[in-house]
Amino acid sequence: MGKVETRGLNVYYRGGRVHALKGVSIKIEANKITALIGPSGCGKTTFLRAINRLNELNGARTEGEVLIDGKDIYNGNIDVNLLRRRVGMVFQQPNPFPMSIYDNVAYGPRIHGIRNNKLSGIVEDSLKRAALWDEVKDRLDSSALMLSGGQQQRLCIARALAVNPEIILFDEPCSALDPISTARIEDLLRELKEDYTIVIVTHNMQQAARVSDFTAFFLMGELIEFGETTRIFERPKDKRTEDYITGRFG
Amino acid sequence: MEAMKAKVGERVIKACMCVIALISVAVLLTVVGYIFFYGMHAISPGFLLKSPDYTALDRGGILPQIIGSLCLLGVCLLFAVPLGIASGIYLAEYATENVITKSVRFFVECLAGIPSIVIGLFGLIFLVYYLGFGPSLLSGGLALGFMILPWTVRASEEAIKAVPDSYREASLALGASKWQTVRGVVLKSAYPGIITGILLGAGKAIGEAAVILLTTGGLVTYLPHSLLDDVGALPVYIYMVLTVVPASRAVAESYAFGASLVLISIFMLISVFAMSLRNRYVRRMSVIRG
Amino acid sequence: MNALEHVRDVKFEFKRMGLGKEKIIEKLLLISALASILIVFFIIAFMLKESIPALALGWDFLFGMRWQPSHNQFGILPIVVTTFVVGLGALVIAAGIGIPTAIYLAEFSPAWLRNVIKPSVEMLVGIPSVVLGFFGLMVLVVFIRDSFGGYGECILAGWIILAIMTLPHVISISEDSIRAVPVSYREASLALGATQLETIRRVVLPNARSGILASLILGMGNAVGETMAVLMVIGNPEIPWIPHSVLEPVRVLTSTIVLEYSYVVWGSMHQHALFAIGVVLFVIVSILNLVTTVAVKGRFGITTVIKGVWKQ
Ligand SMILES: Nc1ncnc2c1ncn2[C@@H]1O[C@H](COP(=O)(O)OP(=O)(O)OP(=O)(O)O)[C@@H](O)[C@H]1O
Numbered sequence A: 001m002g003k004v005e006t007r008g009l010n011v012y013y014r015g016g017r018v019h020a021l022k023g024v025s026i027k028i029e030a031n032k033i034t035a036l037i038g039p040s041g042c043g044k045t046t047f048l049r050a051i052n053r054l055n056e057l058n059g060a061r062t063e064g065e066v067l068i069d070g071k072d073i074y075n076g077n078i079d080v081n082l083l084r085r086r087v088g089m090v091f092q093q094p095n096p097f098p099m100s101i102y103d104n105v106a107y108g109p110r111i112h113g114i115r116n117n118k119l120s121g122i123v124e125d126s127l128k129r130a131a132l133w134d135e136v137k138d139r140l141d142s143s144a145l146m147l148s149g150g151q152q153q154r155l156c157i158a159r160a161l162a163v164n165p166e167i168i169l170f171d172e173p174c175s176a177l178d179p180i181s182t183a184r185i186e187d188l189l190r191e192l193k194e195d196y197t198i199v200i201v202t203h204n205m206q207q208a209a210r211v212s213d214f215t216a217f218f219l220m221g222e223l224i225e226f227g228e229t230t231r232i233f234e235r236p237k238d239k240r241t242e243d244y245i246t247g248r249f250g
Numbered sequence B: 001m002e003a004m005k006a007k008v009g010e011r012v013i014k015a016c017m018c019v020i021a022l023i024s025v026a027v028l029l030t031v032v033g034y035i036f037f038y039g040m041h042a043i044s045p046g047f048l049l050k051s052p053d054y055t056a057l058d059r060g061g062i063l064p065q066i067i068g069s070l071c072l073l074g075v076c077l078l079f080a081v082p083l084g085i086a087s088g089i090y091l092a093e094y095a096t097e098n099v100i101t102k103s104v105r106f107f108v109e110c111l112a113g114i115p116s117i118v119i120g121l122f123g124l125i126f127l128v129y130y131l132g133f134g135p136s137l138l139s140g141g142l143a144l145g146f147m148i149l150p151w152t153v154r155a156s157e158e159a160i161k162a163v164p165d166s167y168r169e170a171s172l173a174l175g176a177s178k179w180q181t182v183r184g185v186v187l188k189s190a191y192p193g194i195i196t197g198i199l200l201g202a203g204k205a206i207g208e209a210a211v212i213l214l215t216t217g218g219l220v221t222y223l224p225h226s227l228l229d230d231v232g233a234l235p236v237y238i239y240m241v242l243t244v245v246p247a248s249r250a251v252a253e254s255y256a257f258g259a260s261l262v263l264i265s266i267f268m269l270i271s272v273f274a275m276s277l278r279n280r281y282v283r284r285m286s287v288i289r290g
Numbered sequence C: 001m002n003a004l005e006h007v008r009d010v011k012f013e014f015k016r017m018g019l020g021k022e023k024i025i026e027k028l029l030l031i032s033a034l035a036s037i038l039i040v041f042f043i044i045a046f047m048l049k050e051s052i053p054a055l056a057l058g059w060d061f062l063f064g065m066r067w068q069p070s071h072n073q074f075g076i077l078p079i080v081v082t083t084f085v086v087g088l089g090a091l092v093i094a095a096g097i098g099i100p101t102a103i104y105l106a107e108f109s110p111a112w113l114r115n116v117i118k119p120s121v122e123m124l125v126g127i128p129s130v131v132l133g134f135f136g137l138m139v140l141v142v143f144i145r146d147s148f149g150g151y152g153e154c155i156l157a158g159w160i161i162l163a164i165m166t167l168p169h170v171i172s173i174s175e176d177s178i179r180a181v182p183v184s185y186r187e188a189s190l191a192l193g194a195t196q197l198e199t200i201r202r203v204v205l206p207n208a209r210s211g212i213l214a215s216l217i218l219g220m221g222n223a224v225g226e227t228m229a230v231l232m233v234i235g236n237p238e239i240p241w242i243p244h245s246v247l248e249p250v251r252v253l254t255s256t257i258v259l260e261y262s263y264v265v266w267g268s269m270h271q272h273a274l275f276a277i278g279v280v281l282f283v284i285v286s287i288l289n290l291v292t293t294v295a296v297k298g299r300f301g302i303t304t305v306i307k308g309v310w311k312q
């Protein structure tokens, strides 16, 4: 049993006029990094946001099943807020809140009722995990918006870690970053994999090849091919996958 | 030749515009400068710290008016700010576009368009007589609150709408509920904008005479001790001292200058504060949006 | 593992707010939003209730030529006419001075000058009207009396004071809307060989029209509804008449209310007539707002101001 499993997942936008995901069935393993690749508009973000039910915000309709630890999260009895605590997300553009660095990380635990005396420990540990602690430990009270783009993104990772999620979704986390920041985040991903299940969207084939254990290739809302990254990159079964990863496509 | 003529014509028109611009700015500055100049002569510590003595004006001061104006502003804000922010939150965060929101926006717009004297009349009949608050701090403050409510509503709504969706998504993705998101992230980011709108409203309220004239008593020589006490206000004092008080004209004018100076100073303080906050906010928003 | 190990052990104590509480909050917010509607309804209801006896006079009230409460005569036509005369005149002056100023600031003025002028003008938006009235009384009225004779307190004084009051609004909003016209439009026109002035006249102003118009209507609404500034400089004769010259003292709707409410006999026709004047004011201003909404697409009034605040 995978950590996350979808069965016949369909997502529609705008009252059914846009069919963004078409019958996607996939099993995502625990404590592995799964990369989602595919041309722009193929539904990668939509797939990620189906896992923490964030699609609901833009009026999307979801059909099929999404199971986490075998439980359907679209079942009416699920507490969405608890679900989202378990499934963290890091967005394409770094989006720290306009507050201090400390408050950014403490925001999540506070929301979930953690009291002040435990907070500073959680903040420190999360920042350390996100490899940001040494850079900011002397200025936790300064505004998060003063950080560089790469630091902001690591802050967002720390913020997601602070609520102790089981799964973390990364939506092109490095697309706004320079190569050095990107490398740091890739190192981070490899470390985090020990404790978390990671799903990452990327447009960068090398990145997918470098960091991921499994790769899923999407095209126009369909899951074309899914398997171990080495296999996908060395012996793609589908012609379209091969075209895409060799750059002969879109 | 033709081109030359056109060039000259352009220059002339441009020069005219420059002159008009300078005139209009000069006029505005003259008004303020005039009040400051004569007001400085009228102001003394006694004037600021004593109560008016309408029988012998030259011995009195305007302390109850200063305090009264601030109290009225306080009551007004206590009413209009929570209500305005709550409405703004509802319109920006919760409401779907439907009949209710459309009519709320329409009526807010309506309320903003109602002349202040009509608000004053309404305050007189509804607050003073019908609800029996009498001419009082409460009546005056609430009537002012009705007047600036549209400003607090619309400013809150606009400021909240300007908060990028990415903040909301980040908060929700951490498992926050909608209200936690609104309170913890949205309002935190929108508050400079909201405060700017509130200050604009406060500037209107502090200088408003017609509403207060109709809903409070007028010539007051004491400080208010309760919400139902009568209360003095600077704008009303300026008007009254010139029209009602039987004293020498010169003294009345000097006192009106003094009160005008105090009033305009409070107004400008609020105004400058609002503008600097706005500038900071606009700058921050442009940083956020890249 | 390493540092975060013990965080894993932290048992999150979920003190989640129940869905019930969220629903209650939403309801409370909705009720707050409805408060504005309620207030407007109350205003309309109470104003109508108090003014119906006077409105019932019908023609005699709206088109009666004589306002003399002591003789039970409540015709407001002269007052309505002067209200429009005062408001329109002020608007013409404010537009005549304000729009060129706005154009100059937006198109020609050096940046440093604009950075001085714009904030100082904006600071004066909403300057307390009673202070302006006082200024008018001390300076303008005296000046008019000395140079043109008469009382000094007259239509002309009202025009000028109201124009000064409207000016910051007109300048600030017009300038914003002129600057909002994309640079590419200007460049396209200039590239075709048009001069700067032609470009402004044919490209910039037509595109900025709705903003400028909004500022004017807003100004008109303010002018008609304005009380203290006008009250203090227009003279307010005991029995109003339709004036023949700009140097005659007059009365407007707002000043009539302020001058007479304090000695009115409660429950008398006089009181009802004063409230009816309030209703007439309300209607006039609402019509002005409606006209703009229809004439220029989009919402105006307060929205324009508040959106203008965020532009820059
Ligand atoms: N809120 C929305 N409303 C309507 N259509 C949407 C919405 N979000 C996405 N779509 C559509 O759904 C499809 C999938 O979009 P999605 O954002 O998942 O693509 P993506 O693979 O993440 O693309 P990219 O690589 O550019 O981020 C696209 O055709 C897009 O236009």
Ligand SMILES: [Mg+2]
Pocket: A044, A045, A046, A171
């Ligand atoms: Mg995407």
